[in-house]
Amino acid sequence: MNEKLSKIREYAFEILTKYENLNPYNNLNRLFRIENYIKKIIEKDNLIESDKDNLFAALYFLLIEQAESTSTDLDFEKETIKINEVINLFQEKFKMKIDDMVKTIAVQALPINVPITIEAKILVDAIIMDFADDNCKGRIKLMYEQILLHDFNVSRTSWYDTIIPIIENYKAHTDYAKDNVKPQIEKLVKNLKKEKKEVVHVNEKIIQKELNISDDEIQKLKKEIAKTKDRDDRGIQTLFRTTSKNHYTLNQMVDSKARIMITVNSIILSLVLGGIIGNFDESKILKYLPIFIFSLVNLVSITFAIIAITPSKTQGNFSEEDIRSKKGNLLYFGNFHDMHYRDFEWGFLQLLNDKNYLYTSMIRDYYYQAQGLNKKYKYIRVSLYTFIIGLGFAILMQAVFRGLDYIW
Known part of the structure; x- marks a missing residue:
């Protein structure tokens, strides 16, 4: 050489x-x-x-x-x-x-x-x-x-x-x-x-x-x-971007409603309890019944509002087999927060290098976002209905007791 x-x-x-x-x-x-x-x-x-x-x-x-x-x-x-x-x-x-x-x-x-x-x-x-x-x-x-x-x-x-x-x-x-x-x-x-x-x-x-x-x-x-193999991917990207934005907006609306319910019920509960403590008359316990019922309604309403904004528990990691079989969704932090960085990097590269896997993950992520959003809406709906029905019932009871006092 x-x-x-x-x-x-x-x-x-x-x-x-x-x-x-x-x-x-x-x-x-x-x-x-x-x-x-x-x-x-x-x-x-x-x-x-x-x-x-x-x-x-x-x-x-x-x-x-x-x-x-x-x-x-x-x-x-x-x-x-x-x-x-x-x-x-x-x-x-x-x-x-x-x-x-x-x-x-x-x-x-x-x-x-x-x-x-x-x-x-x-x-x-x-x-x-x-x-x-x-x-x-x-x-x-x-x-x-x-x-x-x-x-x-x-x-x-x-x-x-x-x-x-x-x-x-x-x-x-x-x-x-x-x-x-x-x-x-x-x-x-x-x-x-x-x-x-x-x-x-x-x-x-x-x-x-x-x-x-x-x-x-x-x-x-x-x-x-x-038939559509050579189509422009920008339309698909726009679709996912729009739907994700809509979900984000709806999620913000639910969280905002939950915060309002927590605030309103907390203020009412504070005022009611503040008015009763120190002025409680045991001889007229019936007149406090609507107040007790409404206080209970406030607690139930607050509880469901808090549940509505409580994050779901996630496993935090995926195995290599999950990634290879395209079951792992790496688009949501709750699914990978316990993974080692190198494992996450490898998995994400697999995601980026496979368009079908990427779109499938986005579809799956969109679906489970909707599932989570639906659960939030159910809880906030219960919170709102509990508050409205409880308020109406308490007012009705108060009116009845007032009427009875007037008759007697």
């Missing part, structure tokens, strides 16, 4: 180590594996005419670009530009000229391009070999975790839609890859398609259970969704 290639490799080590927390897949272990794959392909196919230095340099710059990437989507056009930027930055930093062929090899190795040079063909086959052994599914899982850590907007179902075409469209370029890699990749694609069907099936069952709808209704719903 010459001095320049050694420096590039050393720089790749530095960058991959620096960003290892964000890249559970694209790390030093991956670098070592692909290096070995390249050597194996060259040895098995006897490709001694290939430019090994430029080939390995292209690999290192490709891994550096992927480690430093801040993109939030799989845009290989941007990746092409970033590879050039990474190479130019290296040249400026270390005052070393990089052969233009290195850029060519690295760019041709991207999934959107067709490799022309023998070096690019070897690199493409070596990269895909990472998914041609018994650890392939584990590495795909690590890759998915990595894109989530990079804030990619990709749900689990969408991830299958992304990774399957990339692997399925792979074409082996070397004899070794045609005989040993391609068959394994075809087997992997079949397994991934099967897994995707299972995930979609589970999601459908969850929707059926939550909404209590039949298989026929699910199929009809999917057809309707397919």
Whole structure:
């Protein structure tokens, strides 16, 4: 290994180590594996005419670009530009000229391009070999975790839609890859398609259970969704924003009414008790009966008003299984206040990266807001009716006792 290639490799080590927390897949272990794959392909196919230095340099710059990437989507056009930027930055930093062929090899190795040079063909086959052994599914899982850590907007179902075409469209370029890699990749694609069907099936069952709808209704719903797949999400966002605002306003109204009932009943209760204490005449106990009844009514009314504004008790956390099965609602603080931050962060990223999960959570949150609001309205209604009926009854009793006093 010459001095320049050694420096590039050393720089790749530095960058991959620096960003290892964000890249559970694209790390030093991956670098070592692909290096070995390249050597194996060259040895098995006897490709001694290939430019090994430029080939390995292209690999290192490709891994550096992927480690430093801040993109939030799989845009290989941007990746092409970033590879050039990474190479130019290296040249400026270390005052070393990089052969233009290195850029060519690295760019041709991207999934959107067709490799022309023998070096690019070897690199493409070596990269895909990472998914041609018994650890392939584990590495795909690590890759998915990595894109989530990079804030990619990709749900689990969408991830299958992304990774399957990339692997399925792979074409082996070397004899070794045609005989040993391609068959394994075809087997992997079949397994991934099967897994995707299972995930979609589970999601459908969850929707059926939550909404209590039949298989026929699910199929009809999917057809309707397919018709509107490319619609603007702003209408949906406006709908949720408006309904949430309406709920907030209604909630404020209930709380305001409850506070009024508590204040009015407290003042009346204070005045009544203040008037009785010290002036109580046991010989005329009947005349105090309406006052006692109204005082009791005040207490009942206050009690229901307080219950109306008392927060409901919540569990405060969700398990990982709840999040994976899309049962956890992370939009309400009462559901996550006892969770560890890292668990909450992971769960919320799952929510943000799955549009269906996000909208389902918003619908669920909207529904349970309505349930809570309905309970508040019931209690405040009891408080108001108790006050009105009790007041009327106390006045009626007072009038009756006054009439009796007048007759006697």
